[in-house]
Amino acid sequence: MSDLDTRKSKLESNKLQKRLRRYVGRAIEDYTMIEEGDRVMVCLSGGKDSYAMLDILMNLQKSAPVNFELVAVNMDQKQPGFPEQVLPNYLDTLDIEYYIVDKDTYSVVKQKVPEGKTTCALCSRLRRGTLYAFAETIHCTKIALGHHRDDIVETMFLNMFYGAKLSAMPPKLLSDDKRNVVIRPMAYCKEADLERYASIKQFPIIPCNLCGSQENLQRQNIKAMLQQWEKENPGRVQSIFGALQNVKPSQLADTALFNFTDLPLDREGERSDYEYQEAEVSSSNIPTGVQIIDAISLG
Known part of the structure; x- marks a missing residue:
């Protein structure tokens, strides 16, 4: 490679690093993800996204306007052939507190999920329970997950197409029992940027052999669909993500979210002009006895 190259x-x-830092910083600010004195548990899977999240958060920590701690945590789910030393060896090169938590969820998933079926839902649920409990054990006030913008949009379509509900992954979430707060600092980051960043940084990526080898997963179908949309109309995925930040409950159909029952008319006072409100009636049939106000202009 030449000097110019x-x-x-x-x-x-x-430029890429600055862009990712800017996106992460903006997400943290927009959703008040990290506050003074927080102790943030950064969940590492060994994938590109969680490596990038830890790297960016450690950089932001140096110049952040608030003081907070970072604790790296990996959960060893006892998958056969899992390279146990990759993450400890990497984390030993960093000046950070870290823990490797052992929990054999692999056996549970293989026992309960029929061969060929998607394991992701059960796997993530078991992992989440373990990490929630461990966050309390080590006194962490926030749990940071490495989901990015594309993950969030894909999840929305998964829920729409296969779950008949309109929901995604919120950038910040209070757990159902209110004992943990989950944050997704990379909610504004594109997956393509994170792939490039991981390549540049040469993170020691560990593939997920439990579910990554399953073909035709629903998420992969959604991903392919979105990639095709993005190819045909660049910026479409960002537009969809923007829609998640601009929800109008009255324009949807959820009666639990918006009160469609009590919508009383109120025609007191002066009415503001409507656009193109003037019109003439060119033909009509008014039954005997029907009263009509004078405002209608009969042609």
Whole structure:
């Protein structure tokens, strides 16, 4: 590689890092994800997204306007062939508190899920329960997950197509029992940017052999659909994500979310002008006895 190519590559790398830091910082600010004195449990899976999240949060920590701690946590789910030393070896190179939590959820998933069926839902539920409990054990006030913008949009379509509900992954979530707060600092980040970042940083990626090898998963179908949309109309995924931030309950159909029953008319006082409100009646049939106000202009 020539000196010019090297400088160009370094410039692109710096621009990418600044963009990701800006997106993460904005998400943290928009949703008040991290506050003074927080102790944040950064969940590491060994995938590109969680590595990037830890790296970016450690960088932001140095210049953040609030003081907070970071604790890296990986859950070893006892998958056969899992390279147990990859994450400890990597984390030993960083100046950070970390824990490897052992819990054999792999056996549970394989026992309960029929061969060929999607394991992701049960796997994530078991993992979530363990991590929620461990967050309390080590006194963490926030749990950071590495989901990005594309994950959030994909989840919305998964829930729509296969669950008949309109929901996604919120950037910040209070657990049902109100004992934990989950944050997704990379909610504004694109997956393509994170793939490039992981390649530049050369993170020691660990593939998920439990569910990653299953073909034709529903999420993969959704991902392919969105990639095709993005190819045909660049910016569409960002537009869809923007819609999640601009919800109008009265324009949907959930009676628990909006009161469609009590919508009383109120025609007291002066009415504001409607656009194109003037019209003439060119033909009519008014039955005998029907009273009509003078405001109608009969042609």
